Amino acid sequence: xxxxxxxxxxxxxxxxxxxxxxxxxxxxxxxxxxxxxxxxxxxxxxxxxxxxxxxxxxxxxxxxxxxxxxxxxxxxxxxxxxxxxxxxxxxxxxxxxxxxxxxxxxxxxxxxxxxxxxxxxxxxxxxxxxxxxxxxxxxxxxxxxxxxxxxxxxxxxxxxxxxxxxxxxxxxxxxxxxxxxxxxxxxxxxxxxxxxxxxxxxxxxxxxxxxxx
Amino acid sequence: xxxxxxxxxxxxxxxxxxxxxxxxxxxxxxxxxxxxxxxxxxxxxxxxxxxxxxxxxxxxxxxxxxxxxxxxxxxxxxxxxxxxxxxxxxxxxxxxxxxxxxxxxxxxxxxxxxxxxxxxxxxxxxxxxxxxxxxxxxxxxxxxxxxxxxxxxxxxxxxxxxxxxxxxxxxxxxxxxxxxxxxxxxxxxxxxxxxxxxxxxxxxxxxxxxxxx
DNA sequence: GTCTATAACCTGATAGAC
DNA sequence: GTCTATCAGGTTATAGAC
Numbered sequence: 001x002x003x004x005x006x007x008x009x010x011x012x013x014x015x016x017x018x019x020x021x022x023x024x025x026x027x028x029x030x031x032x033x034x035x036x037x038x039x040x041x042x043x044x045x046x047x048x049x050x051x052x053x054x055x056x057x058x059x060x061x062x063x064x065x066x067x068x069x070x071x072x073x074x075x076x077x078x079x080x081x082x083x084x085x086x087x088x089x090x091x092x093x094x095x096x097x098x099x100x101x102x103x104x105x106x107x108x109x110x111x112x113x114x115x116x117x118x119x120x121x122x123x124x125x126x127x128x129x130x131x132x133x134x135x136x137x138x139x140x141x142x143x144x145x146x147x148x149x150x151x152x153x154x155x156x157x158x159x160x161x162x163x164x165x166x167x168x169x170x171x172x173x174x175x176x177x178x179x180x181x182x183x184x185x186x187x188x189x190x191x192x193x194x195x196x197x198x199x200x201x202x203x204x205x206x207x208x209x210x211x212x213x
Numbered sequence: 214x215x216x217x218x219x220x221x222x223x224x225x226x227x228x229x230x231x232x233x234x235x236x237x238x239x240x241x242x243x244x245x246x247x248x249x250x251x252x253x254x255x256x257x258x259x260x261x262x263x264x265x266x267x268x269x270x271x272x273x274x275x276x277x278x279x280x281x282x283x284x285x286x287x288x289x290x291x292x293x294x295x296x297x298x299x300x301x302x303x304x305x306x307x308x309x310x311x312x313x314x315x316x317x318x319x320x321x322x323x324x325x326x327x328x329x330x331x332x333x334x335x336x337x338x339x340x341x342x343x344x345x346x347x348x349x350x351x352x353x354x355x356x357x358x359x360x361x362x363x364x365x366x367x368x369x370x371x372x373x374x375x376x377x378x379x380x381x382x383x384x385x386x387x388x389x390x391x392x393x394x395x396x397x398x399x400x401x402x403x404x405x406x407x408x409x410x411x412x413x414x415x416x417x418x419x420x421x422x423x424x425x426x
Numbered sequence: 427g428t429c430t431a432t433a434a435c436c437t438g439a440t441a442g443a444c
Numbered sequence: 445g446t447c448t449a450t451c452a453g454g455t456t457a458t459a460g461a462c
Contacts, residue, residue, distance in 0.1 A: 014445090031332060031333065033328070034246070034248070035247070035248025035250075036246065036248030036332075037248075038437065038438085049447050050438090050447090051440080052446065052447075054439060055445070060437095114331065114386065115328065117386075117389055118243070118324050118389070119244060119245065119246065119249075120389045121393070125393070129393060132393070132394070133393070133394060153414075153418075156407055156411045159407065159408055159411035162380075162383055163380050166383030166387075167376050167380060170378065170379030170383075171375070173327065173330075173331055174379075176331070176334055177330045177334070177341060180338070180341045180342060181345070181371070194369055194372065195375075198376070199372065199376065201368065202373070202376060202416060202419035202420055203415060203419060204419075205366075205418065205419045205420075206414070206416060206417075206418045206419025207415055207418075208418065226427075251454090252456065252457085253455080253456095262428070262429050263429090264430080264458085265427080267456085267457060268427070268428080272456080272457080273456065427462105429462080430460095430461085431458100431460090431461100433457085434455100434456090434457085434458100435456080436453105436454090436455075436456095437452105437454080438451105438453090438454100440449100440450085441449085441450080441451095442447100442448095443446105444445105444446080444447085
């Protein structure tokens with residue numbers, strides 16, 4: 001009865017099932033919103049009985065909280081490209097690429113975040129007030145440094161960040177509208193490249209980014 | 214018993230109550246989402262008994278449909294500034310101003326729209342496929358004309374429109390996040406002007422808009 | 427047109443056998 | 445750790461008196 005080397009230990013089962021549930025929950029919360037999502041729907045998509053969800057996550061809200069926390073973590077990871085860069089062309093260019101890629105690969109996560117914020121962040125307000133505030137101030141300092149060094153125009157760093165978030169996340173959050181305006185077809189590889197190129201072109205030129213070196 | 218000249222005729226009562234209900238519904242749907250909103254909550258906010266809502270709008274969905282239709286109508290109105298303009302500086306500048314003003318004055322409407330689209334437009338998909346497609350193609354033609362006339366750089370008109378929508382609506386849809394990052398305070402008049410200025414500066418320079426005349 | 431009472435339904439959560 | 449059965453609470457919608 002002791003767990004053998006290979007097959008699933010109890011910890012493995014827990015890890016596996018939690019992953020199944022969290023992936024299903026992200027999709028369902030994104031498509032239906034917190035209110036519209038039902039534990040039954042999530043259970044069906046995860047291929048587990050509804051009661052099992054309550055075994056791993058005591059309440060619907062605790063499950064939702066974990067989903068949003070995971071998304072928030074992914075968002076912050078995408079910002080590492082920002083710091084090491086010598087200037088805005090490299091730093092903002094890479095940041096836009098990274099955020100566009102997240103919008104493409106994980107649109108559900110972006111939607112859950114958007115929905116949470118639109119409803120006045122009932123679950124993750126503390127994260128907004130601590131982690132996000134700190135992160136934002138750190139990046140604003142980087143932008144100000146670039147401005148001081150003459151590497152870009154004196155654009156308000158705060159509103160520049162908002163433009164970056166807005167333009168990149170729009171491709172996830174409003175993906176359905178974009179798809180409809182694309183004749184009902186998802187964007188092709190070429191069209192995604194064109195989107196990235198357009199965003200980078202307009203923003204980098206718009207802030208007067210001067211290539212360093 | 215016939216309606217006198219001044220006081221409320223039955224039609225006036227209907228108009229008045231429908232307005233009360235629709236205003237309350239817009240706020241509640243924006244804050245709670247379709248699933249999270251309850252007819253009781255809307256009724257309380259409108260100051261009417263719940264049963265009266267069902268008298269004016271047979272179902273929750275029919276009420277929601279009217280709310281979204283009204284918002285969509287407002288959106289299209291904001292675009293009139295686009296056509297008559299001699300070039301992108303005037304046309305896009307005025308469009309950005311108009312959309313930013315809507316985000317400021319009617320954030321709830323913008324949120325309901327965003328939520329509807331994020332959930333794959335279950336109610337207004339037909340509008341997306343007809344009216345929005347036509348409107349978008351019309352504006353793209355205007356942008357292409359400006360490009361042909363050498364009034365701006367050859368930016369993909371489609372992605373330019375997405376950037377305009379994304380940046381302006383972000384101030385409504387993510388208003389709570391922006392407020393949190395502003396020390397918990399709503400943007401002041403001055404800050405709103407700075408926001409408009411930043412968006413216009415970056416985008417108009419970013420597309421290489423050349424003042425006409 | 428208004429409003430109370432209630433019907434019909436669904437959801438989150440739990441108990442308890444396996 | 446799994447799963448069936450079920451409870452308790454809340455929701456949309458309607459019936460029917462006023």
